[in-house]
Amino acid sequence: MSANNIASPELMEKLVSLCKRRGLIFQSSEIYGGFNGFWDYGPYGVRMKRALENLWWKNMVDCRMDVEGLDSTIICHPKVWKASGHIEQFSDLMCDCKDCKTRHRVDQMPDQTVCTNCKSTNLTEQREFNLMMKTYVGPVFDEDHIAYLRAESCQPIFLNFQQVRIATRQKLPFGIAQIGKAFRNEINPRNFTFRSREFTQMEMEYFCYEETSMETWEYWKNERIRFYREKLNFTDDMMRIHEHEKLAHYAKAAVDIEVKFPFGWGELEGIHHRGTWDIARHQEFSGADLEYVDENGKRTIPTVVETSVGLDRTFLAVLCNSYYEEEAATQKEGKETDVRVVLRLPATIAPVQVAVLPISKKLSENAQKLYQDLAGSYRCEYDVTGSIGKRYRRQDEIGTPFCVTFDFDSLEDNAVTIRNRDTMAQVRVNTAQLKAYFAEHLEG
Numbered sequence: 220m221s222a223n224n225i226a227s228p229e230l231m232e233k234l235v236s237l238c239k240r241r242g243l244i245f246q247s248s249e250i251y252g253g254f255n256g257f258w259d260y261g262p263y264g265v266r267m268k269r270a271l272e273n274l275w276w277k278n279m280v281d282c283r284m285d286v287e288g289l290d291s292t293i294i295c296h297p298k299v300w301k302a303s304g305h306i307e308q309f310s311d312l313m314c315d316c317k318d319c320k321t322r323h324r325v326d327q328m329p330d331q332t333v334c335t336n337c338k339s340t341n342l343t344e345q346r347e348f349n350l351m352m353k354t355y356v357g358p359v360f361d362e363d364h365i366a367y368l369r370a371e372s373c374q375p376i377f378l379n380f381q382q383v384r385i386a387t388r389q390k391l392p393f394g395i396a397q398i399g400k401a402f403r404n405e406i407n408p409r410n411f412t413f414r415s416r417e418f419t420q421m422e423m424e425y426f427c428y429e430e431t432s433m434e435t436w437e438y439w440k441n442e443r444i445r446f447y448r449e450k451l452n453f454t455d456d457m458m459r460i461h462e463h464e465k466l467a468h469y470a471k472a473a474v475d476i477e478v479k480f481p482f483g484w485g486e487l488e489g490i491h492h493r494g495t496w497d498i499a500r501h502q503e504f505s506g507a508d509l510e511y512v513d514e515n516g517k518r519t520i521p522t523v524v525e526t527s528v529g530l531d532r533t534f535l536a537v538l539c540n541s542y543y544e545e546e547a548a549t550q551k552e553g554k555e556t557d558v559r560v561v562l563r564l565p566a567t568i569a570p571v572q573v574a575v576l577p578i579s580k581k582l583s584e585n586a587q588k589l590y591q592d593l594a595g596s597y598r599c600e601y602d603v604t605g606s607i608g609k610r611y612r613r614q615d616e617i618g619t620p621f622c623v624t625f626d627f628d629s630l631e632d633n634a635v636t637i638r639n640r641d642t643m644a645q646v647r648v649n650t651a652q653l654k655a656y657f658a659e660h661l662e663g
């Protein structure tokens with residue numbers, strides 16, 4: 220049995236339980252009964268989340284000459300959200316079941332006249348519900364001091380467009396990227412971290428001339444699919460492109476990259492042609508000059524192509540795609556095999572890339588030295604407790620690609636055993652060659 224059945228409904232249950240047990244993801248405020256739509260990343264979760272961020276940043280910013288980075292505030296001037304249209308339009312239709320009191324997001328109901336929970340048809344009128352989260356800035360809690368937590372991380376990119384351009388001397392076309400939190404008062408948070416009220420987005424706004432904007436949009440669509448294929452090992456049968464039927468009035472094209480989750484297909488990333496809407500609106504509402512002036516003095520409002528992905532959804536998609544249960548040999552008494560749970564994570568994002576496991580506590584001093592040596596270059600863990608078989612299984616469950624076993628022979632021959640997560644094959648490698656070995660196998 221080797222089961223990676225993304226379509227299986229039990230997979231979600233197994234993943235949620237694994238995430239909690241192994242410190243990947245916890246429910247926020249769990250000791251108070253949890254807080255719906257909020258999640259904490261535990262010790263292994265935060266390592267993998269950062270690695271995913273870094274992988275995206277490396278590909279979208281560091282390796283490119285035409286994309287700059289930004290780290291802006293979560294709260295910005297309230298007028299930003301008037302200009303962007305969020306205060307007026309960023310809403311979902313909702314209704315309540317008068318019998319069981321369940322609140323529904325109307326577009327998620329298979330039949331809008333029937334409660335999905337209790338099947339009653341006794342529903343309230345549908346009404347608009349704005350998803351922006353409000354707070355107050357300053358000592359007075361009144362209408363004049365309302366501010367909003369950003370609902371998407373991209374708006375501050377538009378506000379900073381001209382400053383970034385001047386500071387970096389970039390010319391059209393170029394992009395600005397940002398990773399950061401976004402907040403939405405989702406009516407119905409669900410499917411683990413897939414629909415949360417606080418989440419992280421990784422967004423890149425690419426500014427170009429209108430004439431070449433459709434080619435730019437095609438380019439980014441292909442680039443982002445390539446990223447999932449090559450960097451996260453997503454296969455073509457687990458990804459699909461969803462074309463938007465209804466486009467925003469300012470947009471020329473929009474697609475979502477959807478991924479197959481155990482609960483069905485879900486949006487992972489949007490690649491949107493946003494026209495000149497954002498820059499034009501902020502220019503109008505702020506009075507600032509946000510136009511681009513070329514070498515010949517020609518003024519242009521740049522056209523924007525956006526790539527916008529949820530980090531939490533990417534994390535979840537990677538987990539779903541990596542989870543396997545398989546029959547494996549065991550040293551447990553009375554058994555020849557048992558079920559091993561293994562996360563076949565890409566090595567570049569595994570929470571632990573190398574686990575250092577001394578065969579005996581007596582070898583701690585040398586094994587810890589080895590750990591210190593590797594920990595500067597890779598995400599490492601040192602584990603000395605339990606039988607070696609149990610320790611391997613613990614590492615398999617969190618997706619550690621390599622375990623390094625330090626034994627008594629290591630003291631004599633300066634070599635260690637490297638055990639491969641996926642094949643479970645073992646090789647003996649001289650410690651002097653370890654770094655070269657991992658450079659080859661871990662750096663993507």
Ligand code: ATP
Pocket residue numbers: 371403405412413414415416418420486487488489527528529530531532
């Ligand atoms: P959906 O239709 O699922 O509500 P959306 O079209 O509103 O998503 P966008 O506004 O395009 O989403 O946001 C870009 C990305 O941010 C999405 O593709 C998704 O990965 C992520 N995202 C959006 N809303 C949430 C949420 N509530 N929880 C987690 N991630 C989210």
